[in-house]
Amino acid sequence: MNDSDEIVVTGGKPLNGTIKIQGSKNAALPIMAAALLSEGISVLRGCPRIADVFLMEKILRELGAVTWWQGHDLYLDCSQADGTVIPADFSGKMRSSVILLGAMLGRNHKASTGYPGGCVIGKRPVDLHIKVLRSLGAKIVENGTEIRASCGKLKGAEIFFSKSSVGATEQGILAAVLAEGRTVLRGCACEPEIGWLCSYLNGMGAKIFFSEKNIICIEGVEYLRPGDGVIPPDRIVAGTYLLAAAATRGEIIIENPPLGEMDGILEVYRKMGGQYDIFGGKLIVNGKNTGNPLKLLETEVYPGFPTDLQSPAMAVLVTISGESRIREKIFEDRYKTAPWLCRMGADIRIRNGVAVIHGGYPLTGCTVEAQELRGGAALVIAALAAGGTTKVRGCRFIERGYEHICEDLTALGGLLIKDRGTL
Ligand SMILES: CC(=O)N[C@H]1[C@@H](OP(=O)(O)OP(=O)(O)OC[C@H]2O[C@@H](n3ccc(=O)[nH]c3=O)[C@H](O)[C@@H]2O)O[C@H](CO)[C@@H](O)[C@@H]1O
Numbered sequence: 510m511n512d513s514d515e516i517v518v519t520g521g522k523p524l525n526g527t528i529k530i531q532g533s534k535n536a537a538l539p540i541m542a543a544a545l546l547s548e549g550i551s552v553l554r555g556c557p558r559i560a561d562v563f564l565m566e567k568i569l570r571e572l573g574a575v576t577w578w579q580g581h582d583l584y585l586d587c588s589q590a591d592g593t594v595i596p597a598d599f600s601g602k603m604r605s606s607v608i609l610l611g612a613m614l615g616r617n618h619k620a621s622t623g624y625p626g627g628c629v630i631g632k633r634p635v636d637l638h639i640k641v642l643r644s645l646g647a648k649i650v651e652n653g654t655e656i657r658a659s660c661g662k663l664k665g666a667e668i669f670f671s672k673s674s675v676g677a678t679e680q681g682i683l684a685a686v687l688a689e690g691r692t693v694l695r696g697c698a699c700e701p702e703i704g705w706l707c708s709y710l711n712g713m714g715a716k717i718f719f720s721e722k723n724i725i726c727i728e729g730v731e732y733l734r735p736g737d738g739v740i741p742p743d744r745i746v747a748g749t750y751l752l753a754a755a756a757t758r759g760e761i762i763i764e765n766p767p768l769g770e771m772d773g774i775l776e777v778y779r780k781m782g783g784q785y786d787i788f789g790g791k792l793i794v795n796g797k798n799t800g801n802p803l804k805l806l807e808t809e810v811y812p813g814f815p816t817d818l819q820s821p822a823m824a825v826l827v828t829i830s831g832e833s834r835i836r837e838k839i840f841e842d843r844y845k846t847a848p849w850l851c852r853m854g855a856d857i858r859i860r861n862g863v864a865v866i867h868g869g870y871p872l873t874g875c876t877v878e879a880q881e882l883r884g885g886a887a888l889v890i891a892a893l894a895a896g897g898t899t900k901v902r903g904c905r906f907i908e909r910g911y912e913h914i915c916e917d918l919t920a921l922g923g924l925l926i927k928d929r930g931t932l
C-alpha cells in the first residue's frame with residue numbers, strides 16, 4: 510500500500526456550501542457498450558472521468574475503437590471495433606464488462622470474455638445474462654474462467670427475468686436491438702439507468718418501448734447510427750453528498766440533482782430528521798436536525814432505497830443516538846464497512862443479515878480500509894463526522910465511481926487530502 514492509495518480526512522466540521530454532481534457511472538458504462546453497435550463516432554456528453562469509465566474505454570480500444578476526450582465529452586469511434594475478445598485482466602476489474610457480450614454478439618456474432626469483476630459485495634452470478642443471450646439464439650460455452658459466445662443473427666424472443674437485474678436487463682436490450690424481429694423482456698429492472706440506455710439507443714435508431722412496468726419491447730432494426738447524448742447527473746453521488754451533509758449536520762446546496770430519481774433516498778433522509786427544499790431545480794439540504802434512528806431501513810430495487818447507498822446511510826446512522834436497523838436485500842455481502850466503522854467507535858452488530866446499530870457513540874479518527882466503492886465513500890463520510898484525523902486506505906475503489914470526492918468535499922468545508930499526509 511503506498512500513500513497514493515490513501516485519503517486523509519480531518520473531520521468534525523459540518524459541511525457547508527454548493528456542489529455540482531458529476532455524470533453517472535452506471536448510466537455511462539452501458540451507453541459506452543451501446544456505442545459498439547454503430548460503425549461511427551458516438552458521443553457521450555458530460556461523461557464522468559472516473560476509473561471505471563477509463564477501463565471501459567480501454568476495453569473498447571482493445572476491441573478496435575478509437576477514443577478521445579474533449580473536457581467531459583467522450584468520443585468513441587467504433588468504425589473498426591470488430592474485436593471479439595475481452596482479456597480477463599480487463600473484465601476481472603469491472604462488472605459492466607459483461608454487458609459488452611450482448612453488444613459484441615449484435616455486431617460481430619462472436620464474443621468472449623473473462624468473468625466480470627466489480628465490487629465484491631456478494632456472489633454476483635451471471636446466469637441471467639447467459640439466459641437472455643441464449644434465449645436470443647447465442648451459443649454459450651463457459652469453462653470456469655471464460656465465457657465464449659457465438660451466434661448467427663440473433664432472433665427476437667420473449668424472455669422472463671426471475672429476478673430484477675440491472676445488468677441482465679441491459680444485456681438483453683443491447684443484444685436485442687439488432688436482432689431479427691421482436692423481443693419482449695419481462696421482469697426487467699426499472700432503475701433509471703435502463704431508461705437512459707434506451708433513450709440513447711432510440712436516438713441511434715433503435716425501437717425500444719416500455720409497455721408496462723417491468724416490460725420492455727424491442728423491435729429489432731437492421732442498422733444503428735452513432736449516438737449523441739448527455740449523461741445524467743449521478744443519483745448515487747448526489748445521495749452520497751446528501752448523506753455526508755446529514756452525518757456532519759451540515760447545510761449544502763446540490764446544484765444539479767437528478768431530482769426525479771431521488772425520491773427513495775430523500776424519503777429515508779427525511780425520516781432521519783433531515784430537511785430539504787427544492788428551489789429552481791436545486792436541492793437545498795439542511796442536515797442540522799438529522800437525529801432520528803431508523804427502525805428498519807431496507808434496500809430495494811428502484812424506486813426504493815438503493816443498495817449503493819446502504820453503507821453511506823450506515824455511516825449516518827452511527828452518528829444518531831438510539832437503535833437503528835438495516836436489512837440489505839440486494840447483495841448478501843455488503844456489510845464489509847461495518848467492522849471499520851466499529852474501529853472508529855461505532856457499535857454495529859450483524860445478525861441474520863440485519864445490521865443492528867447502536868448509534869451516538871463519538872467517532873474517532875484512525876486508519877481504516879475501503880473494501881469496495883460505496884463502502885469507501887461511507888468511510889469518508891464517517892471520517893468527516895469523526896473527531897481528529899482518519900486515514901482511509903483503498904481509495905482506488907472510491908475512484909472507480911467518484912470523480913473528485915476530495916475536491917468536492919473540501920469545497921464544502923471538509924478537509925480531504927489525497928497522496929499526502931501521515932498520521
Ligand atoms: C454498473 C452498474 O450498473 N452496477 C449496478 C448494478 O449492478 P448489477 O447489474 O451487477 O446488479 P444486478 O441488478 O444484476 O444484481 C441484483 C441481484 O441480482 C443478482 N443476479 C444478477 C445477475 C445474474 O445473472 N444473476 C443474479 O442472481 C445479483 O447477485 C444481485 O443479488 O445494479 C446494482 C443493483 O442496483 C447496483 O448496486 C450496481 O451499482
Ligand SMILES: C=C(OP(=O)(O)O)C(=O)O
Nearest residue numbers: 604605627628817882883
Ligand atoms: C456496485 C457498484 O458497482 P459495480 O456494479 O460496477 O461493481 C456500485 O456502483 O456501487
